[in-house]
Amino acid sequence: MDNSVRKEQILIVDDTPDTLEVLQRNLTSKGYRTFIASNAAEAIHILETTPMDLIITDFKMPGVSGLDLIRHVRENFKNTEVMMITGYPSVEGAVEAVKKGAEEYLVKPFTDEELFTAVGRTLDKLRLRRIAKAPPSGGAYAPYGLIGDSEAMARVRDSIAKVASTSATVLIAGESGTGKELVARAIHYNSPRASAPFVPVNCGAIPNELLESELFGHIKGAFTGATETRAGFFQTADGGSIFLDEISETSLSMQVKLLRVLQEKEVCMVGSSRPRKVDVRVLVSTNKDLLQLVKKGAFREDLFFRINVITIELPPLRERENDILLLIRHFATKFAEESGKSPLQFSEEALQILQHYHWPGNIRELENVIQRLVLMTEGDLIAVPDLPSLMRFSALRETGLNRTLAEVEADYIRNVLASVDGNKTRAAQILGIDRKTLREKLQKPQKSF
Ligand SMILES: Nc1ncnc2c1ncn2[C@@H]1O[C@H](COP(=O)(O)OP(=O)(O)OP(=O)(O)O)[C@@H](O)[C@H]1O
Ligand SMILES: [Mg+2]
Numbered sequence: 001m002d003n004s005v006r007k008e009q010i011l012i013v014d015d016t017p018d019t020l021e022v023l024q025r026n027l028t029s030k031g032y033r034t035f036i037a038s039n040a041a042e043a044i045h046i047l048e049t050t051p052m053d054l055i056i057t058d059f060k061m062p063g064v065s066g067l068d069l070i071r072h073v074r075e076n077f078k079n080t081e082v083m084m085i086t087g088y089p090s091v092e093g094a095v096e097a098v099k100k101g102a103e104e105y106l107v108k109p110f111t112d113e114e115l116f117t118a119v120g121r122t123l124d125k126l127r128l129r130r131i132a133k134a135p136p137s138g139g140a141y142a143p144y145g146l147i148g149d150s151e152a153m154a155r156v157r158d159s160i161a162k163v164a165s166t167s168a169t170v171l172i173a174g175e176s177g178t179g180k181e182l183v184a185r186a187i188h189y190n191s192p193r194a195s196a197p198f199v200p201v202n203c204g205a206i207p208n209e210l211l212e213s214e215l216f217g218h219i220k221g222a223f224t225g226a227t228e229t230r231a232g233f234f235q236t237a238d239g240g241s242i243f244l245d246e247i248s249e250t251s252l253s254m255q256v257k258l259l260r261v262l263q264e265k266e267v268c269m270v271g272s273s274r275p276r277k278v279d280v281r282v283l284v285s286t287n288k289d290l291l292q293l294v295k296k297g298a299f300r301e302d303l304f305f306r307i308n309v310i311t312i313e314l315p316p317l318r319e320r321e322n323d324i325l326l327l328i329r330h331f332a333t334k335f336a337e338e339s340g341k342s343p344l345q346f347s348e349e350a351l352q353i354l355q356h357y358h359w360p361g362n363i364r365e366l367e368n369v370i371q372r373l374v375l376m377t378e379g380d381l382i383a384v385p386d387l388p389s390l391m392r393f394s395a396l397r398e399t400g401l402n403r404t405l406a407e408v409e410a411d412y413i414r415n416v417l418a419s420v421d422g423n424k425t426r427a428a429q430i431l432g433i434d435r436k437t438l439r440e441k442l443q444k445p446q447k448s449f
Helices: 017-029 040-049 066-076 091-100 112-133 151-164 180-189 208-216 252-264 290-295 301-307 321-338 348-356 362-376 389-398 405-419 424-431 435-443
Strands: 009-013 033-037 054-058 081-086 104-107 170-174 198-202 241-245 266-268 275-277 281-286 310-314
Touching: 009 017, 009 040, 017 033, 017 112, 033 040, 040 054, 040 066, 054 066, 054 112, 066 081, 066 091, 081 112, 104 112, 112 321, 112 348, 151 180, 151 310, 170 180, 180 198, 180 241, 180 281, 180 310, 208 252, 208 266, 252 266, 252 301, 290 301, 321 348, 321 362, 348 389, 405 424, 405 435, 424 435
Parallel strands: 009 033, 009 054, 054 081, 081 104, 170 281, 170 310, 198 241, 241 281
Antiparallel strands: 266 275
16 A cells, blocks of 8 residues: 555654654654654643544553553543553563553564554554444545545546646546546546537447447448438537547457547548548547557557557556545445435444455446445444355455364365265264264354355
């Protein structure tokens, strides 16, 4: 994840000036806003005036101890996480700290990496908790209808703002479902052409032999069945913008014609040799790597260079974990409102699974999943068993090392049973237990899977 836009506020409490200095320098370099206090009283004083996301406190300090500070923070500042550092590693100390509400526990000496990981993890938990608890009604900051406060989305918005006022051709690249069409619309509707049509054309959905007449129109008698002269999408979009979606799906011969339109700003209707001027801004999308296609000879290099003047890259959703949470909230609110249901809440564990799922279908997939959850879930809390099994399964595999012995055992038994087509006698033999024990194990309530 990118570090340059962090603005979380961290208060560091330690009675050793050197430690304070090193921690402050390191965390500031990662973009956090840092504050320091050399004892608990000072820390509490700062907390009273400045909201903190995280407090990192030493364990042993003169006067009020780190543990007491943790308890005080837990009781009075619900929106602040606590992390404990100490030079006196003891199991009791760790247990105490965690019981009093410290999320993390770091033993000196620790590396910078260990510090960053622990801080990142603690703040992630805080974010999840806030989102799980936040009132679901939207209010997300979403210029152009684009939800997301990641650095990547900020860059996308920036590009939209820059190119909207021009008539430049823009190539919008990204995996399926990342929001390419949404960006194209945003460009058009924020351009001086906004009151003229925005015409999306899915190049992949129109057979290549029909595409030319669909795009440029045809004159009467141009081909069998052309009983009327008909305008194409370019004429429809005159004065506005055309969105050539999935441009890589066009044939090489079509690409020659598109290049000509871009260069000459005129189209020839099928069956006519007279070029007609059109004033159309061209927006293009691809979910394939066009440069790769150029190298393979599947996409014309000259057209590639002509459309690759300004490119807006939409990163896959899995690379923007925070945006996932914002989008979940956005769609949960939207679909609940639409179906007249009360707003949904998500358990922290469910949010964690959704956040770490790899979302191959990106935002479109997330939108569909949330819609299904809103419609199918009774009650207003989404917990882990409500999630699609595919997600629970991949979460289970990813966190394989966190599973309890009982879960691993249950899983293993199920695999063995499946491998012998459910034959319990065979399974018991393989597992080295008798049938009665196997039966008992199978009857035990198991965690949902
Ligand atoms: N940043 C975002 N904020 C809110 N909604 C979004 C965002 N990005 C995409 N969406 C929504 O996700 C869905 C898919 O977006 P869109 O159709 O623009 O993606 P696409 O990249 O064109 O997908 P495909 O390659 O499948 O055509 C749409 O419903 C869109 O409104
Ligand atoms: Mg699309």
